[in-house]
Amino acid sequence: NAGVTQTPKFQVLKTGQSMTLQCAQDMNHEYMSWYRQDPGMGLRLIHYSVGAGITDQGEVPNGYNVSRSTTEDFPLRLLSAAPSQTSVYFCASSYSYRGGTGTDTQYFGPGTRLTVL
Amino acid sequence: AQKITQTQPGMFVQEKEAVTLDCTYDTSDPSYGLFWYKQPSSGEMIFLIYQGSYDQQNATEGRYSLNFQKARKSANLVISASQLGDSAMYFCAMRDSTTGGFKTIFGAGTRLFVKA
Numbered sequence: 762n763a764g765v766t767q768t769p770k771f772q773v774l775k776t777g778q779s780m781t782l783q784c785a786q787d788m789n790h791e792y793m794s795w796y797r798q799d800p801g802m803g804l805r806l807i808h809y810s811v812g813a814g815i816t817d818q819g820e821v822p823n824g825y826n827v828s829r830s831t832t833e834d835f836p837l838r839l840l841s842a843a844p845s846q847t848s849v850y851f852c853a854s855s856y857s858y859r860g861g862t863g864t865d866t867q868y869f870g871p872g873t874r875l876t877v878l
Numbered sequence: 879a880q881k882i883t884q885t886q887p888g889m890f891v892q893e894k895e896a897v898t899l900d901c902t903y904d905t906s907d908p909s910y911g912l913f914w915y916k917q918p919s920s921g922e923m924i925f926l927i928y929q930g931s932y933d934q935q936n937a938t939e940g941r942y943s944l945n946f947q948k949a950r951k952s953a954n955l956v957i958s959a960s961q962l963g964d965s966a967m968y969f970c971a972m973r974d975s976t977t978g979g980f981k982t983i984f985g986a987g988t989r990l991f992v993k994a
Binding site (some may be wrong): 792794802804806809811817819820822849851854858859860861862863865866867868869871872876 | 885907909910911913915916921923924925928930931932971973974975980981982984985986987
């Protein structure tokens, strides 16, 4: 069981470039999500998915796109990178998404550190 | 509205002593989960412990225990016998069903320093 994997670990982009952050999980989790963490702050939800073909916006979705064609994969696309998107990006997954069920614990990938110049 | 509050930006503890990290939460949903995560300087988010709102007993995982006081809406993390490797950022989080469970909210975190 690899858990949640993310690639790349580090990335430097120039303003205006696009790229895709990859996320995969092998736990057959229904729910997947993307967060960003800025210095000295907690995590903020960008987008989430409750199953293949179903995605929705979180708190800070502008400038990002997602899709979920399979249960395992949930890529995050930066359409036109901006310096404000310099951050650490975490992908997470959980078996369920109903609070208090005992299977709603999210497990995180190792993160991608993105710098936009 | 959902809310998580961690009032201690930083904490110091002597090695081998116990330490309590505070967390209060707010939700109107009777069904919710509370989580603690550790983030060491290497940056990964490590899940430590879970408490469900209907759980009768406080959760324990090795040296970690969660002091769950439902009426006071607090979910403090207790680390017993602190080790140097416990130095890290600790986040309290909550997931309820008011928004369908789609969103887990995180506190601002507490940075723990363990002194030798």
